Amino acid sequence: MSNILNKLKKKLAERAAQGNLRALKTTTGLVDFCSNDYLGLARSKKLRKLIRQEEDKYTSLPLGATGSRLLSGNHLLFEELESIIAAYHKGKAALLYNSGYMANVGLLSALPQRGDTVFYDEASHASMKDGLRLSFAKSYSFRHNDVADLQQKLKLATGQVYVIVESVYSMGGDKAPLEDLAILCEKHNAALIVDEAHALGLYGEKGEGLTVALGLQDKVFAQVITYGKAMGNHGAAIVAPNVLRDYLINYSRAFIYTTGLPTHNLIALKCAYSLLPELTKEREHVKQLARQLQENLNKIPSIMCPSSDSVILSVFTEDVAQLKPLALYLQQKSFDVRPVMSPTVPIGKERLRVIVHAYNTEEEIVGLVQAITNHL
Numbered sequence: 001m002s003n004i005l006n007k008l009k010k011k012l013a014e015r016a017a018q019g020n021l022r023a024l025k026t027t028t029g030l031v032d033f034c035s036n037d038y039l040g041l042a043r044s045k046k047l048r049k050l051i052r053q054e055e056d057k058y059t060s061l062p063l064g065a066t067g068s069r070l071l072s073g074n075h076l077l078f079e080e081l082e083s084i085i086a087a088y089h090k091g092k093a094a095l096l097y098n099s100g101y102m103a104n105v106g107l108l109s110a111l112p113q114r115g116d117t118v119f120y121d122e123a124s125h126a127s128m129k130d131g132l133r134l135s136f137a138k139s140y141s142f143r144h145n146d147v148a149d150l151q152q153k154l155k156l157a158t159g160q161v162y163v164i165v166e167s168v169y170s171m172g173g174d175k176a177p178l179e180d181l182a183i184l185c186e187k188h189n190a191a192l193i194v195d196e197a198h199a200l201g202l203y204g205e206k207g208e209g210l211t212v213a214l215g216l217q218d219k220v221f222a223q224v225i226t227y228g229k230a231m232g233n234h235g236a237a238i239v240a241p242n243v244l245r246d247y248l249i250n251y252s253r254a255f256i257y258t259t260g261l262p263t264h265n266l267i268a269l270k271c272a273y274s275l276l277p278e279l280t281k282e283r284e285h286v287k288q289l290a291r292q293l294q295e296n297l298n299k300i301p302s303i304m305c306p307s308s309d310s311v312i313l314s315v316f317t318e319d320v321a322q323l324k325p326l327a328l329y330l331q332q333k334s335f336d337v338r339p340v341m342s343p344t345v346p347i348g349k350e351r352l353r354v355i356v357h358a359y360n361t362e363e364e365i366v367g368l369v370q371a372i373t374n375h376l
């Protein structure tokens, strides 16, 4: 036993020595420039009230699913919600998963077969990479958002080809060139899979995500939709052709071998979907605030904040060593801003990740820029 514990301690000490030791924190009362609650639905009184009202209609359902959906854990609300999801994202069918992590692992471990080839953007989320590690298919990364590099790498393809991207990247907030990717995939008969985690709620007339906003739903083989971010909730869905839904029900271990989502989670998602279309003002406001913040940050001489066109901003300092003290200073000044360090991002790409929300105010934006200026 002590042998194992000593090994673990040594690994932790290695992280600490690199200055990258992670620890859990609870923060309250700070101005939120950190959470993924882009539209404020996690704190919406209207949504809370709606969920309470709706819960009274479903008292005949169990609180928890009580089992895997293939056993005792399925009921009509799952199917009802999946129909709503499929229609909302202009797909044929949808299958709920317990989280975005599980959706990606469940999809990518099961879909590509031995002999197939997967190409994924190097900046893809850990859950996609973990799914691919469980797959028997060969996988290759291509340079971030570099369609020419992907085109070059496609020469390595055997079997069915899959291309995997995020529509809006979780770390940089930049968009994938989805239209170009769709053209390339069509040419090579490759199936394009798009993770919409950071685009849901923000793009499209009703916040459907970037795939639908660009009218690409028929060119994208599967959309991964996650509910822990702009939907202010939890869970995920894969929007896909009916056959893929049936296939996942049969072969996706992250779907099969786990208890289904609890009823209150399904009700909350149904309610969040009913509010999503009307959040147009919030969508516009948050993007305008993000643009304002980005412009003002770039006026600070030692700061670089690339245009992201989303509500996730990366703030680079001249020296990486400045990041942690800067984040700490901002937190002391009541702004919840976190540094993102290696191994979450590659060495040399460490940054502050600043997230703007519909409930942030212009004063908070001005205050944050002022605080960063004061510190540097």
Ligand SMILES: Cc1ncc(COP(=O)(O)O)c(C=O)c1O
Binding pocket: 099, 100, 101, 102, 104, 125, 127, 166, 170, 195, 197, 198, 226, 227, 228, 235, 236
């Ligand atoms: C692109 C992307 N996909 C999937 C996930 C995982 O989603 P969840 O938090 O629902 O597990 C995240 C979360 O950080 C993400 O950024």
